[in-house]
Amino acid sequence: MRVESLIDQVSTQLPGDPVKSYLTRRRALIVFSVLLLALLGCAIAALSAGSEHIAAGRLFPALISKLTGTVSTLSREQDVILFSLRLPRIALAIGVGAALAIAGAAFQALLRNPLADPYVLGVSGGAALGSITAIIFASDLSYSRPLFGFAGAAIVTLIVYRLGRREDDPAHLVLAGVVMSTFLSSVIAVMTTMADNVKLRNITLWLLGDLSSGAVEGLFFVTIAVAIGAAVLLTQSRALNLMMIGDRDAFAMGVETARVRWVVHLTASLLTGAAVSAGGAIGYVGLVTPHLVRLAAGSDNRLVIPASAIAGAIMVLIADTIARTALSPRELPTGAITAMVGAPVFVYLLLKSR
């Protein structure tokens, strides 16, 4: 009773709505509902948009008939475009966006640095190098691309972490990432000259972020990575809330900081490796989306990580839809679109962090 009366007394003194100052079920519900609705809306728009426009109202009946095996209302051509081209590509965009955004949110919390992002840190570059190694030297090995991509991402994560650990200056880590990226680009340049022509064309396209393949193999691996990654990181999100404040704090409050660091590094590398090997180096998704989520819903990682996944999916889906429709029939690289949005956000965060 004494406790309750004390709380009553406290809450009457407090200005503002207490619900606004910590993560509640209500807040999570609102954020997820809004984001999922937005994602659904974007997915419908993306399915109907393109050189062959399919009215949004015809999508659902088409889906039903596809699933039940009855005669489709779509023409044969539209059927192929919708289910064999657009749907896999949209699914891949959603998966890649989710993976990159979760990885970004995790890196930011772990490194205590809002500027951290798989692309900015050079981790995407490491994944790209790994994937290219797989394309050139081990293309007959199944799943070699995502696996090599994962290995490349993990190695770069470790190196950049060692280089850029300085606590006082967030830009230090970014500098380490930039150096890493330029180094990796030059290695990639050397390797691509060793590749034959067809492979070379594929590589250059894919380096800029390219989801057009919609490859089932990539989609499969990204889906698994997002499922495992999101689940693992959710179990670490409370610990990450503390590590965001400080490693020593977290340790004193009961966090096994060394273990969390390993788990989060490996998971974020897995996500980056899967995303990059499937969709290329699409940048800044992991930077922009967690930032927006934090602005709207606070920094609690229990919400930031899953909400960034949906927001990242939306961002890449929109970028990819613009990429394939804006200059139709020509295609823009998806990574170019995200960079046009992401680079200014990065500059803003950099200026703010000083």
Added chain:
Amino acid sequence: MSCTVRLWMLQLRDIHFTYPNQRPRETISGVSLEIHAGEMVALLGPNGSGKSTLLSIAIGALKPDRGEILFDNQPVGGFSRREIAQRMAMVAQQGDIRFPMTALEYVLTGRFAYTNAVGFDSPRDVEIAMRALTHTDAAQFAHRRFNQLSSGERQRVALARSLAQQPRLLLLDEPTANADIAHQLSLLELVRELTRERGLGALIVTHEINLAAEFVERMALIKDGRLVASGSPSEVMTADLLSGLFETPLVVDRHPLSGAPVVSWTRTRTK
């Protein structure tokens, strides 16, 4: 809470520690220190004497080269991080956080050692956090961004977080630094109350000798990583001991009301 048997809560036995980059100079050379349940102990010494290092060793953040750390007569090495966090809380200076976080969210992180990996904060956790904030006179900051608070206000919020941790021992690293006189007093008054009424132990690293003299049962003086003296404020706070400790001529007097020892300086050099 009445304690008939005075238990050693924390025992540091013959601790030796050297920072890897400062070898072979030992930062801590053979310090032994005990804290009872219900006792408030101040750790005093000049800058760089090893006070904060000793706190880090007590909480397990630094591993001593030699020596033993016991909690309730059990080696702390046998406890998990969570179990240690349920027993000891550390309050240190808190700088900026690079992400937007409210004071209430900050205090709620103190519940980590009691919560499951997944899930929302329970109403009980929020209640404990709000009570802790009220205790440290910081409830009015609950909804403010942590980074917008002054360093004295942050200190109170940080103390609230350590209370939300419901520990049995508080390790406080300069808890009164940056606080105004009124809050310096009320902070130590609160720690005093927690030790007296709830049997918590408290080890306080501080430079506020006179303030500590009013509140603590025991003082431990360290210099160059060695324990120089330990005892009640009136035993330890002599002009000789303190002048030697800080290598500055000091005068010890009595507080006109409480009778506690009071240190004041004398100017050594005149123009």
